[in-house]
Amino acid sequence: MSITYLEAIRLAQEKALNEDPRVFLYGQDVGNFGGAFKATKNLAKEFPGRVIDSPLSEDAIVGMAVGAAIEGMRPIVEMQFADFSTCGFNQIVNHAATLFYRTGVPCPIVVRLPSGGSLGGGPFHSQSMEALYAHYPGLVVMTPATVEDAYSMLLEAIAIDDPVIFCEHKFLYYHLKADALPESTLPVGKARLARAGRDATIVTHGAMLHESLAAAEDLATDGYELEVVDLRTVKPLDTDTVLASVARTGRLLCVSEEWPWGGVSAEVVARVTSEGFGLLDAPPVRLNAKDTPVPYHPELWSVHRPTASAVADAARRLLHI
Amino acid sequence: MPKLSEDASVSPTEFIKAYRVMLLARVLEEKLASLYRAGLIKGGVFLGRGQEALSVSVGLQLRKGDIFAPLIRDQAGRMAFGDTVLDTLRTYLGSHLGPMRGRDGNIHRGRPREGYYAMISHLGAMIPAVAGGLLARRLKGESGMLGATCIGDGGTSTGAFHEGLNAAAVEKLPLIVVVANNQYAYSTPNTRQFACQDLVDKAAGYGVQGYSIDGTDLETCLKTLKTAARAARDGGGPQLVVGTLLRLVGHGEHDDAAYVDPNLKCSNVGRDCVLLAEQRIVSEKWAKAEEVAGWRREAEEEVNSTADRVRREPGPDPADDDWMAFSQPEFADLYCIR
Numbered sequence: 001m002s003i004t005y006l007e008a009i010r011l012a013q014e015k016a017l018n019e020d021p022r023v024f025l026y027g028q029d030v031g032n033f034g035g036a037f038k039a040t041k042n043l044a045k046e047f048p049g050r051v052i053d054s055p056l057s058e059d060a061i062v063g064m065a066v067g068a069a070i071e072g073m074r075p076i077v078e079m080q081f082a083d084f085s086t087c088g089f090n091q092i093v094n095h096a097a098t099l100f101y102r103t104g105v106p107c108p109i110v111v112r113l114p115s116g117g118s119l120g121g122g123p124f125h126s127q128s129m130e131a132l133y134a135h136y137p138g139l140v141v142m143t144p145a146t147v148e149d150a151y152s153m154l155l156e157a158i159a160i161d162d163p164v165i166f167c168e169h170k171f172l173y174y175h176l177k178a179d180a181l182p183e184s185t186l187p188v189g190k191a192r193l194a195r196a197g198r199d200a201t202i203v204t205h206g207a208m209l210h211e212s213l214a215a216a217e218d219l220a221t222d223g224y225e226l227e228v229v230d231l232r233t234v235k236p237l238d239t240d241t242v243l244a245s246v247a248r249t250g251r252l253l254c255v256s257e258e259w260p261w262g263g264v265s266a267e268v269v270a271r272v273t274s275e276g277f278g279l280l281d282a283p284p285v286r287l288n289a290k291d292t293p294v295p296y297h298p299e300l301w302s303v304h305r306p307t308a309s310a311v312a313d314a315a316r317r318l319l320h321i
Numbered sequence: 322m323p324k325l326s327e328d329a330s331v332s333p334t335e336f337i338k339a340y341r342v343m344l345l346a347r348v349l350e351e352k353l354a355s356l357y358r359a360g361l362i363k364g365g366v367f368l369g370r371g372q373e374a375l376s377v378s379v380g381l382q383l384r385k386g387d388i389f390a391p392l393i394r395d396q397a398g399r400m401a402f403g404d405t406v407l408d409t410l411r412t413y414l415g416s417h418l419g420p421m422r423g424r425d426g427n428i429h430r431g432r433p434r435e436g437y438y439a440m441i442s443h444l445g446a447m448i449p450a451v452a453g454g455l456l457a458r459r460l461k462g463e464s465g466m467l468g469a470t471c472i473g474d475g476g477t478s479t480g481a482f483h484e485g486l487n488a489a490a491v492e493k494l495p496l497i498v499v500v501a502n503n504q505y506a507y508s509t510p511n512t513r514q515f516a517c518q519d520l521v522d523k524a525a526g527y528g529v530q531g532y533s534i535d536g537t538d539l540e541t542c543l544k545t546l547k548t549a550a551r552a553a554r555d556g557g558g559p560q561l562v563v564g565t566l567l568r569l570v571g572h573g574e575h576d577d578a579a580y581v582d583p584n585l586k587c588s589n590v591g592r593d594c595v596l597l598a599e600q601r602i603v604s605e606k607w608a609k610a611e612e613v614a615g616w617r618r619e620a621e622e623e624v625n626s627t628a629d630r631v632r633r634e635p636g637p638d639p640a641d642d643d644w645m646a647f648s649q650p651e652f653a654d655l656y657c658i659r
Contacts (some may be wrong), residue, residue, distance in 0.1 A: 024460055050460070055491055060484035063449025064456055067388075070433045071457035090443050090481070095450065097646070098441070102425045105433040106648035137657075138646035161648045188652060236654035271656055 003181060005144075008151035009039050009112075011181065013076060016158045017047045020074060023158060024050040026061060026079030027112075033096045036080050037114060037173060041142035058088030065109040066095050074158055075109050082167065083127040086166040087186075096163040097138035106161040112152070115143075115167040116257055117289075117305050118208050120294035128206070128289075131263035133165040134235035140164045140188070145209035147178035149192075149232055152185035156252040160188070171207040191238035193245070197227035200251035200318055202311070203242050203268050205231040208255045214308035219315055226315060234264045242268060243276045250281035253318050257305050260288035323530060329547040331540050333607040336590035339381055339401075339539060340598045341616055346397035347595050348620040349406055352628055353413055357574045361632070363415045364426045369394030371537075371569030372501050377401050378542035379469050379499050379562075382550035385435075388454045388468035390438035390447035393428045394501060394568070395471050402437060404430075406627045416634040417600035423637030444476035448485025448498060455494040467554050470498040474514055475506020477523065488561060489495070490527045493558040497549050501536060502559065503568035504590065508580045524561040536564025539598040567591040 003011070016023045025040055031053035034041035043319045044051035054061045058079060066073040079085040085092065092111060101141040117126040140162055144150040151170060157164035186192055194209060195216050202212045209230045215224040227245050231237060246252050252272055254265035265286045272284060287306045295301050306314075350368045355367040364501045369376055372394045380401025383389050389402045396409070410432040411419025421430050421439070431439030431603065438454070440447050451468040458466050476482055477500055500520055504511055524531025529550060534545050542564060549560035569589045571578040585591050602608050647653050 052456075055484070055488050057484035057488050059446075059481045060449040060452070060488035061483060063446060063481065064453030064488060067438070067453025067455070068448040068457035068460075070438065070450070071454045071461070073457040073460065075453075087480075091446060091449070094441050094443055095446055099433070100648045101646045102421060102429070103431060103433050103439050104422075122429075126549075140647075140652050160652060162652060189654075236652060237656065239656045275656075 002177045002179060003147055004126055004174055004249055005147045005150045005176040006037060006039055008147045008178070009154055009168055010041060010043070010180065011153045012154035013040060013051070014043060014046065016052060016076070016155060017043065020158070021074065021165060022074040023077070024052065024073060025076050026052045026054050026065060028054055028056055030078050035078060037170070038320055039078065043156050058084055060092035062096065062111060066091060066099065066107060069107045069109045069180040070105055076112060077109065077156060078112045080114070081125045082115040082129045085111065085113055085129060092139070092163070092165070093136040093291045094131065097136045101138060101164065110157045110164045110165045110166055110169045112168060113228065114170050114243060116169045116171055118170045119298055119301070120296060121294065123293035125196060126294035128167070128258045130165070130167045130234050131258055138163065139235065140209050140233065142233045143167045143169065143205040144232065145169070145172070145206050145230050146207045147176055148182040148185070152182050153188070153232065156188050166208065169207040189233050189236040189238060191232055191241040192230045193227065193241070193260065194230040195226065195228040197225035197249065199226060199249060200315060201227045201229060202246040202253045202254060202255055202315065203229045203231065203248045204255040205264060206257060208257050208306060211306055212255050212306045212311050215311035215315055218308065218312045222321070224321070231264070237267060239271050239275065242272060243279065245281045246272055246276055250279060251318050252284040253287065253314055254284065255287045255306050255311050257289055260286065260291050262289065282318060285314055285318045287311060323532065323548070325544050325548045329544040331543045333605065335543065336598070337602060337607060339377050339543060340602060342377045342401045343397045343595050343598060344616055345406070345620045345623070346373055346377070346400050348617065349409060349624050350396055352624045354574055356413070356628065362413050366413065366574040367393045367428055367463050367572070368570045368574065368634060369396045371567055371593060372503060373397040374539040374542045375499065375501050375536040375566060376471065377409035377498065378539070378546040379471060381543070382546050383467060384470060386436065387466055388436045388438065388451050390440060390451045390470040392440055392447070392473065392476070394473070394503070398471065403435070404437065406623055407631070410628055410631040411634065414631050415636050416631050417637045418634050443478035443481065445481025445485060445503045448482060449488060452485055452489035452492065452494050452496055453591040455496060456492060456566045465554055467495050467497065467550055469499065471499045471501065472499065473506060474502040474504070474511060474520060475509065477520055478514055486527050486529065486561070489559045492614065493556070494560040495553040497546070497553055498559060502563055502565050504585060505568060505581065507572040519563065521561060527559070527561070529559040529561050530557060532560070532562045534562065534564050535589070536566030537592045537594045537597060539594060539601070540595065550587050565590055566594065569593060
């Protein structure tokens, strides 16, 4: 049996619908059509009345989820592309994220964001929004990078009483596969050591994990061992695991598909330099996407985002080789 | 404009009940204004003077178990739904003991677990929230419930208003959206706000029932909201009620509203609904003028004694706040909360 990242997301929703009567799905085309990416395929048939097509209204989708959450339900809403969540941004950051602090009533919603670049996506179907949401208090922001995490973290997201922004990476949907679904998982907020090494630490998340692992393989042929930390959730961000790794290697490279101003890589560097300055043997390096909208043409896009070879180049600079 | 139901008539008892809630809201708001002038309120004060008849008529249609998301000028509707002088003053004066515990203030108050949603400032946002609450109730197998939310003429221009009302209409949810067209959104007049003849014209576009009424006349407001509530509860889908009236105060107490057209003030739109209701009660001989004056004194006593009490209550202590935005603190970012 081989399970894709996308199928893992579908299976997690199926399991949640099966086990928890409070769970329902709301979003554009999620019903009989099964979702733009088929992440909800067959679920409307399997759970009549609980997988509901919404109008093309991101604000209303999230707003309705907030109301349903107040009434004790556990809505999972799909933004067709993470990019369109800007149209629902207000309800996410000003309503869902503030509800508990203001009123004492939790807001257990999951907002699924099909995120990041994929071939031919272009400026409005490629964005990485995790840093924007992580900036707001009250939101948990997950960025699963593996099939196993896509499954187990989505189940955890649904179980959490607070709003969760679930940044699932479209680039991983089809070609990332696993043999089986996980039985157990790391706790929410715990980063994973994806590869052990001694010479430098790469901290990354989402699709960039795989580019980073490929770069680490590349450098291994030169005799350099890179440690790779997969953040898994960017909020909370597991500072301890990052610092422990930097303590071992003395060098830090942050790789992120986000734009360079601010963001997860900037946050990681800020924390490591303020908390672990003495651990560093060299200034930390950040590798981000280029500071332009995400280009449509594959030739442009392959240079816009960090790829394995760009990560390997950055790692070599960090190691002065 | 649909025909009002035959049994939507309003008895003198109902009229008086509504009036007394309006009066209490009016007296309370007068107190808020004076506390503001005395510098005792933290932040702004936003009053519903002139909008009490429409607002109370919404609140009175709602029962325990229904959902209400009032907006900034709904003191009367809030009190009809069960909000209290005490909670209002505690929120305005920043008492730690109020429902918002000093974390949010003034009109941003509610008790969501009791169906009383706490508005956010972004106009239109509460429409989908109430719709979602109703959808949840339906998913849980409940029926006969009603949700209501209020907005102004300015709020109808937002995307959230459109998205929320449209989505609620698609789901045929038992929702009433009440628009108080008080002629100005802060300083912006209707002529710069919308180009349709009457805001109720929008109802047809959403496929919902619309009502356009004189928002200064209590009996009309009560009858209309009663009809709309029944229609929504009975499966008629969302109902859009537009009441025409004039905001008889500034946007907030900091605003002298010098921009208001003086002709509007002397027109029917500018009539004071509380005064009109009072005159009706006396002229119909439902109560004597002295009795009405007694009701006002009662309201003033409740408001003044509650204000005195709340003013002695402690504000929030920053050292006691847990500074936690998560209901499950284990998911907070340790680096951020230290």
